[in-house]
Amino acid sequence: MSEKTTYTGFWQESPRTGILGWLLTTDHKRIGILYLGCIITMFIVAAILGLAIRLELIAPGRTIMDAQTYNATFTVHGIIMIFMFLIPSIPAAFGNLLLPIHIGARDVSFPKLNLLSWYCYIVGGVLAVTSIFSGGGAPDTGWTFYVPFSTQTNTNVSLAAFAAFMLGFSSILTGINFVTTVHRLRCKGMKWGRLPLFVWTLYATAWIQVLATPMIGITLVLIILERTFGAGLFDVARGGDPILYQHLFWIYSHPAVYIMILPGMGVISEIIPTFSRKPLFGYWAMALSSLAIAFAGSLVWAHHMYASGMSDLAILIFSFLTFIVAIPSAIKVFNWVSTLYKGSIELAPPMLFALAFIFNFAIGGLGGLALGAAASDIHLHDTTFVVGHFHYVMFGGGGFALFAAMHYWLPKFTGRMYNHKMAVIGWALLFVGFNVTYMAMQAVGIMGMPRRYYDYIPEFTTLNLVSTIGSWVMAVGLIIMFANLWHGLRKGRPVGKNPWGGATLEWDIPSPPPMENFGEEDPVVTKGPYEFKGVVADEY
Amino acid sequence: MSIEHRDDTGARFGMWLFLYTEVILFSGLFILYAMALSKFPQQFAEASHKLNIYFGSINTIVLLTSSLTIALAVTAIQRGRIRQTLILCGVTVALALLFLVNKYFEWSEEIGHGIYPGSEHLAEMGPGVTNFFNLYYFTAGLHGLHVFIGATLISIVAVLTAKGKVTSDRYTLLENSALYWHLVDLVWIFLFPLYYLIL
């Protein structure tokens, strides 16, 4: 590496040098970078599996794989995307990178626990990958591990479930760390009303991680025990109840979707004001709606189970409660749009991703209402409409928010800028490909195509073909985006400390930030996070 | 690290958050219990009678007492009485072991009667009874695991106290282990009446 391409800041300074300086680091920025690397790797693996699923479905009948391989492929795609990509994506990677800086701290409350959480993630990841290639073959239950199939299939469900347990533990440790950090380590002058929205959403997310994740832990342990002892805890003949498994599973897994989307909303709430040069509209409404989403998200889990055979009263109640979640989500969308109104909008790459997020999230959110209403759900349940819906929210929302965060903050952490023109091309392909893929999927779902099926009737061929073509457009977009980021962040033009003209604390310190973020003196905050008066963007 | 930052309140708060996760972990099993109880009230009472109430009661007294000794240990370390702290930690660990030994005899007796998850004999007693014992074994097993972990933690802290790493000035480690131990006690406070005392 030439002199020009060496990074400084936390990339250089470390009590240990070389690889150990990374593997044994307790610095939140280094742990964030470790997480980011793993998460992107996992995303690429799972995205390839996703492309394989779409390729198999390009035409009726067998195309590239047999039915058992297909079952394993969508299961592993789901497990990796949910547990190893979406749940840790923004909180563990960008949360670690930014949370302490945003509140003016030098690190998180428990730096060693933070490193332990990364190791739990690695152990979980290794076990999950091992489960694909060992034992009775890759799990084929779908990522939901529904009983009775999951207790009976001969594939490697136990190992995969244990892997998910470890990943849950990693998530819990991150949650404990973030809640404590936000309460204990805010710098002087950092009142609750001056916290950036990203911190608010991470805080709400961390509470969900603490209070909901253990439920999936015990559920997965029970699956493993069932497979080991055959006790019959979910077997009707032996006094068990399979529907209770679904309750336990969704008590965690519904709040988990807010673990995936809330931090993404935080990212968007940072980006929109910066590129509109306007304070965020309705700060407290935004902050409190994050907490409201976290709370309301724990009331609605059984809306995944309308077709399971649970009681009609429960369907009625959970359907009603589901609509409540729409209120704080809508508050957020309205406030983003109101922030844009009469702003001085600059369509830089992070802003384009943020706008795409709002577009996709709105579609996904409205689709969610169609599914939350019990009557329409009976028709749509377990069709590809559901698959399209959650990809709109999770990928079009959570995934795009991660890409937005990468374009917004990575120049801060590498001190270098990527090529904007290429970033826009990548974004455009991704956005178009995304909508073609999943809109077609939703349409064919309304026509009645069931999800997770290997084969379909000829009437569905056209839309499936369109969806597969869209997936390849998206793949090209992803390749361009990642290549451009990789190249730009290593070799691009150096940037100053504030390339975008942001007003939060991270833009006050050098790029890349030094080891303890702030020099000798602890920072003192005297203004809110979105007061742009006097903030000037650096030329680059 | 050059960050010389100490936040005992933060550390305690982190521990409390961790205890919340433990409560939710156990609550999964208690949810299953509650639903099954509402479905099979008669069979649950019948199955509960098969459990040995003496083992259960003695273990309750053992755990409550161990909770007392570890609470006293915290006061002792705050007052700088290292020897007392060590004795109290030792008593706590001894009581934890007594609990586990008791549990071992109790389970041996039940397994001797052919009552264990997945057994033929259990299946013959009907779905309600089977479910009761499945839940009983899994809940008590998970609790026993926590007893073991807690005892290990307290032993480690006792060694650190003897070495002078935990002092009257810096005792968060002991405090947090004590918190963990009280949680083990709390779970038992609910587990005991729900499994041993249903009529």
Place this chain on the structure above:
Amino acid sequence: MSEHTHEPVPYRTFILIWVALLILTGITIAVSRVHLGALNIWIALGVASIKSSLVIFVFMHLRQESKLFKIGLLVMLSILAIFIGFTFFDVLYR
């Protein structure tokens, strides 16, 4: 660093609480031998709640902690009540 440490709780307080816990255990065992139907389970849970409050507030020093700890506990218990309570909407009315 006064914020970080508590006043030591006297031995006497802890021992009194322990005695109370033992008495409550006796009560819960005694009551369980009397047939009261569904009331039995509610009494058992009530006594267990009293016992656990004693442990939480005194043994675990929650009495001396700041409001944050107490609100946290309350949030956790409400979420727990929701998880258990809402599942009954299904099971009781199937």
